[in-house]
Amino acid sequence: MEQTQKKKTLKPYSLEFSECAVRPVMEHRDDYQSEAAALTAIAVPGDACGMALAEGLAGEPFVALAEVALPGTLRVLYPRQMVLAGVQGDRLNAAVDGAGRIVGVFCG
Numbered sequence: 001m002e003q004t005q006k007k008k009t010l011k012p013y014s015l016e017f018s019e020c021a022v023r024p025v026m027e028h029r030d031d032y033q034s035e036a037a038a039l040t041a042i043a044v045p046g047d048a049c050g051m052a053l054a055e056g057l058a059g060e061p062f063v064a065l066a067e068v069a070l071p072g073t074l075r076v077l078y079p080r081q082m083v084l085a086g087v088q089g090d091r092l093n094a095a096v097d098g099a100g101r102i103v104g105v106f107c108g
Contacts (some may be wrong), residue, residue, distance in 0.1 A: 048072070049092040049107035058103065062096045 021080040057064050062076050072090025077083060079098055087108045095104045 033035075035054060047107065048089045050057045051107055053103050054092060054094065057105075060102055062094055062100050062102055063093075063100070065094060 049072055051069065053068050053070065057068075061081060065074055065076075070092050072092065073088065075079055075091055075093045077095045079096075089107060091108060093106050093108055094102050095106075097103050
């Protein structure tokens with residue numbers, strides 16, 4: 001009997017957020033013992049980037065982030081944009097949709 005391979009899915013995240021934040025974890029999942037281990041290794045723990053200050057801006061134009069006093073740098077991630085794997089704990093990543101509206105934020 002042929003084994004079927006479990007398909008990796010990015011649900012329930014939006015496509016834009018998945019491309020920027022979830023996809024790297026899924027792509028490197030096999031490098032770790034579990035999905036949780038991959039997430040722990042790739043994600044930045046805590047809120048060193050000021051994520052709590054920006055979470056309420058979901059759906060707003062990304063320029064709204066200019067009014068937020070972030071402790072570090074800001075990186076705006078557009079749909080299908082190539083992203084390097086380098087992680088900076090104090091950098092806020094804002095995933096935006098094609099219209100430039102914030103769909104998610106994360107540190108790294």
